[in-house]
Amino acid sequence: MNDIDAVEDFIEKQVYPQPGQKAQSDYRNYDNPGRETVREFYRENHKHQTLAFVRAKRAEFLELNRQRMSPFAALDFLNTLIDDSDPDIELDQLQHLLQCAEAIRADGHEDWFVLTGLLHDLGKVLCLWGQPQWAVVGDTFPVGCRFSERIVYSEFFAENPDIHDPGLNSEPGIYRPGCGLRNILMSWGHDEYLFHVMKPYLPEPALYMIRYHSFYAWHREEQYDWLCDDHDRAMLPWVRKFNPYDLYSKSPTPPDWKQLRPYYEDLIAKYLPDELAF
Numbered sequence: 001m002n003d004i005d006a007v008e009d010f011i012e013k014q015v016y017p018q019p020g021q022k023a024q025s026d027y028r029n030y031d032n033p034g035r036e037t038v039r040e041f042y043r044e045n046h047k048h049q050t051l052a053f054v055r056a057k058r059a060e061f062l063e064l065n066r067q068r069m070s071p072f073a074a075l076d077f078l079n080t081l082i083d084d085s086d087p088d089i090e091l092d093q094l095q096h097l098l099q100c101a102e103a104i105r106a107d108g109h110e111d112w113f114v115l116t117g118l119l120h121d122l123g124k125v126l127c128l129w130g131q132p133q134w135a136v137v138g139d140t141f142p143v144g145c146r147f148s149e150r151i152v153y154s155e156f157f158a159e160n161p162d163i164h165d166p167g168l169n170s171e172p173g174i175y176r177p178g179c180g181l182r183n184i185l186m187s188w189g190h191d192e193y194l195f196h197v198m199k200p201y202l203p204e205p206a207l208y209m210i211r212y213h214s215f216y217a218w219h220r221e222e223q224y225d226w227l228c229d230d231h232d233r234a235m236l237p238w239v240r241k242f243n244p245y246d247l248y249s250k251s252p253t254p255p256d257w258k259q260l261r262p263y264y265e266d267l268i269a270k271y272l273p274d275e276l277a278f
């Protein structure tokens with residue numbers, strides 16, 4: 001889990017800092033203890049996220065026949081994602097989800113938006129099934145076409161075999177321009193996976209928030225519009241609206257899960273079935 005924390009901390013503080021705050025200098029030069037971990041994380045990610053890899057992971061996981069769990073069991077399960085050597089981070093995953101949801105609720109948004117805050121990282125349960133962290137978290141991006149230079153550490157795509165295939169290292173690659181994001185394959189991670197788990201249950205903007213919340217090259221860097229259709233463009237403001245809650249909702253007083261649980265039980269019961277297929 002330390003790697004996941006390092007990667008997410010890096011994204012939050014050094015690549016996409018809060019509006020009005022400066023990034024802590026150029027993330028490539030920034031001298032901090034987590035830097036090598038993060039660099040190595042992105043090196044592995046960019047090297048291995050090929051079109052073939054994504055297709056294989058989709059075949060492996062999107063049958064959703066691995067485990068059936070109640071939404072609460074899944075949240076608890078995610079919470080076992082801890083590093084035994086560090087007792088202080090025991091509740092980090094659940095805390096992040098709760099703080100995100102509570103910040104959305106405090107701003108008076110609709111209940112499905114609050115629920116999306118609570119659920120959006122549940123796909124990280126992939127880590128518990130032996131998946132390497134570079135195939136679970138981090139920025140996501142389309143595969144099967146040229147990688148944008150605006151993706152974090154894009155220089156590491158030099159090690160991705162797809163760039164030597166002219167059919168893949170091009171724009172449009174294997175896609176028809178304007179085909180819509182739903183028709184393209186994204187790098188594999190918790191976002192795409194959870195989208196498929198939640199697809200039957202949540203409203204469309206919630207599904208976009210879940211599916212594309214790590215697609216910074218799109219929602220932050222304004223890349224890949226050539227793949228989008230009007231529906232994607234209509235949903236983009238929702239993805240953008242969600243992002244600050246994901247990145248910047250750490251509250252000084254951590255929310256009390258026990259006390260909040262009845263509210264979230266009702267909310268979950270309103271939208272989700274007793275058991276989810278993972």
Ligand SMILES: [Fe+2]
Pocket residue numbers: 120121190213214
């Ligand atoms: Fe996430």
Ligand SMILES: [Fe+2]
Pocket residue numbers: 096120121246
């Ligand atoms: Fe998150």
